[in-house]
Amino acid sequence: MKTIQTVLEKNYGFDSFRPGQQQIIEAIMNKKDVLAIMPTGGGKSLCYQIPAICMEGTSLVVSPLISLMKDQVDTLQAMGVRAGYINSQMDKSSYHDTMNKAMFGYYDLLYIAPERLDSEHFMNVIQNMKINLIAVDEAHCISQWGQDFRPSYRNIPQLREAFDYPVPFAAFTATATTQVKHDINKQLCLQNPHQYVASFDRPNLYFSVIPTKKKSTDLLKYINNSDSAIIYCNTRKNVETVYHSLVKKRFSVTYYHAGIPADERTKNQEDFIYDRKSIMVATNAFGMGIDKSNVRKVIHYNMPLDMESYYQEAGRAGRDGAPSEAILLYSSQDIITNTFLIEQGNQPHAKDKLNRMISYCKTGKCLRSYILGYFDEVPSWQKCEHCSNCDGNTETMDVTVESQKILSCIYRMNQRFGTGMVTDVLRGKNNERIRSLNFNQLSTHGIMSDYNDNTIKDIISLLISEGFLSLSGDKYPILTFTTKTNQLLKAEVTLSMTRKIVEDVRKSSKK
Numbered sequence: 376m377k378t379i380q381t382v383l384e385k386n387y388g389f390d391s392f393r394p395g396q397q398q399i400i401e402a403i404m405n406k407k408d409v410l411a412i413m414p415t416g417g418g419k420s421l422c423y424q425i426p427a428i429c430m431e432g433t434s435l436v437v438s439p440l441i442s443l444m445k446d447q448v449d450t451l452q453a454m455g456v457r458a459g460y461i462n463s464q465m466d467k468s469s470y471h472d473t474m475n476k477a478m479f480g481y482y483d484l485l486y487i488a489p490e491r492l493d494s495e496h497f498m499n500v501i502q503n504m505k506i507n508l509i510a511v512d513e514a515h516c517i518s519q520w521g522q523d524f525r526p527s528y529r530n531i532p533q534l535r536e537a538f539d540y541p542v543p544f545a546a547f548t549a550t551a552t553t554q555v556k557h558d559i560n561k562q563l564c565l566q567n568p569h570q571y572v573a574s575f576d577r578p579n580l581y582f583s584v585i586p587t588k589k590k591s592t593d594l595l596k597y598i599n600n601s602d603s604a605i606i607y608c609n610t611r612k613n614v615e616t617v618y619h620s621l622v623k624k625r626f627s628v629t630y631y632h633a634g635i636p637a638d639e640r641t642k643n644q645e646d647f648i649y650d651r652k653s654i655m656v657a658t659n660a661f662g663m664g665i666d667k668s669n670v671r672k673v674i675h676y677n678m679p680l681d682m683e684s685y686y687q688e689a690g691r692a693g694r695d696g697a698p699s700e701a702i703l704l705y706s707s708q709d710i711i712t713n714t715f716l717i718e719q720g721n722q723p724h725a726k727d728k729l730n731r732m733i734s735y736c737k738t739g740k741c742l743r744s745y746i747l748g749y750f751d752e753v754p755s756w757q758k759c760e761h762c763s764n765c766d767g768n769t770e771t772m773d774v775t776v777e778s779q780k781i782l783s784c785i786y787r788m789n790q791r792f793g794t795g796m797v798t799d800v801l802r803g804k805n806n807e808r809i810r811s812l813n814f815n816q817l818s819t820h821g822i823m824s825d826y827n828d829n830t831i832k833d834i835i836s837l838l839i840s841e842g843f844l845s846l847s848g849d850k851y852p853i854l855t856f857t858t859k860t861n862q863l864l865k866a867e868v869t870l871s872m873t874r875k876i877v878e879d880v881r882k883s884s885k886k
C-alpha cells in the first residue's frame with residue numbers, strides 16, 4: 376500500500392500537509408467518520424483523494440457541481456490517478472463505459488451528482504462494488520439552514536444501509552454555522568466523527584462597509600486599472616448598467632452573468648483570469664470554482680442575502696495571501712430589495728439570515744469579529760484594527776441608551792404595536808390615536824423627541840437584526856421582546872452603530 380506521504384510528494388508534488396489534512400486522512404484510513412469545515416481554498420479535496428488513492432477499492436465522491444467534477448477528474452487523471460465521474464450531462468455510451476469500469480473496480484475515485492442516488496440501477500451496481508469511502512463535498516447542501524439546500528442530498532444517508540461492511544462517511548464544507556454543522560451530523564448519521572474546524576480568519580483581508588447614497592460615484596473611489604477586482608451586483612440588469620458606465624469611463628472591464636451566451640461568457644471569464652481585463656462585474660454566478668489568486672478587491676455593489684454568500688464571495692480576494700480588500704457598498708434600498716426578494720421565495724430561515732446580514736452593515740463592532748462570530752469562532756481580539764469599524768475611519772456610536780429608551784417604550788405599550796407607532800410615541804407625537812390609547816401619558820412619550828424618525832427606525836431595525844426584538848403578528852408586524860432583550864435593558868451587553876449612517880439619516884430628515 377502507498378503511504379500518504381509518498382502520494383503527497385509523488386502525485387501532488389507537495390512536501391507537507393496543511394493544518395488538519397493529515398489527521399483527516401488518517402481518520403478516514405482508520406475507517407472513522409469525518410466532519411471537516413475548512414474555508415474555500417483550504418485544501419479539502421486532497422483530504423479524501425489521498426485516502427482514495429491509498430486504500431483498496433473505490434471511493435464515492437458526492438458533489439453538487441457538475442462543472443467542477445470534470446475539472447477535478449481531469450486533474451486527477453493527469454496525475455495518473457484512476458478517477459471518473461457520472462452525471463446527467465454525459466451521453467449513454469460514456470455512461471455505460473464508466474459504469475462497466477466501475478463494476479470491475481477500475482476506479483480509485485468515482486464522482487457522482489447526488490441525483491444519481493435516485494437510480495435503482497446505480498444503487499445496484501455500487502452494492503456490488505468494493506466501496507471504501509463516501510466523501511460528501513459541499514456537505515452544507517444537506518441542511519435547510521445552508522445557503523444552497525439541495526433536496527437530493529437527503530438521498531445520501533441511504534448509502535449507510537447499502538453495504539454489509541463498514542464504510543466511513545467524510546463530510547466537507549466551507550460554510551457551516553452551528554445549526555448547519557449539527558444538521559450535517561444528524562442527516563448523515565455521522566458516528567462519533569473526527570471533527571476538524573479550520574479558522575475562518577483571513578488576516579490579509581481588510582473589510583469595510585461603506586454606507587452610500589450614490590453607489591455609482593462612490594464605486595469609482597475603489598477601483599483602478601492596475602488592480603484586479605470583482606464587482607458583485609444583485610441582478611443581471613445592474614451588472615450591465617455598472618459595466619457600461621465603467622466602459623464609458625475607460626476602465627479595463629468585462630462582465631459575467633448567466634444570461635450572456637456561453638461562448639461570450641467563457642471569453643469574458645478568461646479575459647479576467649488571464650489579466651487581459653482588470654475588473655469583472657458579475658452576478659453571483661461568477662466565481663464558483665475559479666482559482667484566481669491575485670484578486671485585490673471584491674466589491675459588493677449590493678448587499679447579499681446572507682453572510683455565508685457574502686463571506687464566500689468576499690473570500691475570493693487575496694487568495695495569494697497579499698493584502699486585499701472586501702468592500703460592501705450599502706444603502707437602505709438594499710434592505711428593501713432583499714426583503715422583497717425573500718418574501719417572493721420560500722426559503723426557510725431566509726429572513727433570519729438577512730437580518731444578520733443587515734446587522735453586519737449597521738454594526739459598530741469590529742467587522743472581522745462579527746464575521747468570525749457568525750461562524751461560531753471566538754476571535755482572540757476585540758478590535759482587529761484592520762476593518763472599517765476598527766481603524767478609526769468610520770466612527771461608531773454607542774446606541775445602548777437609545778435602545779433602552781426604545782425597549783422601555785415598547786414594554787409600556789404592552790408589546791402590541793409596530794415600528795411606526797412606537798416611533799411616534801418616542802418622538803412625542805400627540806395625535807388622536809395616541810391620545811385615545813393614553814400613550815401621551817406614558818413616561819416614555821417624547822423621550823426621543825430630539826431624534827428624527829429614521830434614526831429611531833434604524834435603531835429598531837438593528838435591534839431586530841441583532842435579535843433583541845422580534846417582529847411578528849398575523850395582521851401587521853408587532854414588536855415584541857425576545858429572550859435576549861433583558862440583557863440590553865440591564866446593560867449587560869451594549870449596542871453600537873456606525874455613526875455615518877446615523878449622520879446621513881439626520882441630514883436627510885432635515886430636508
Ligand code: ADP
Binds near residue numbers: 389392393413
Ligand atoms: P478546497 O476544496 O478546500 O476549496 P482545494 O482542495 O481545491 O481547496 O485546494 C486549494 C489549493 O490548495 C489547490 O490548488 C491545492 O492543490 C492546494 N493545496 C492543497 N493542499 C496542499 C498542500 N498540502 N500543500 C500545498 N498546496 C496544497
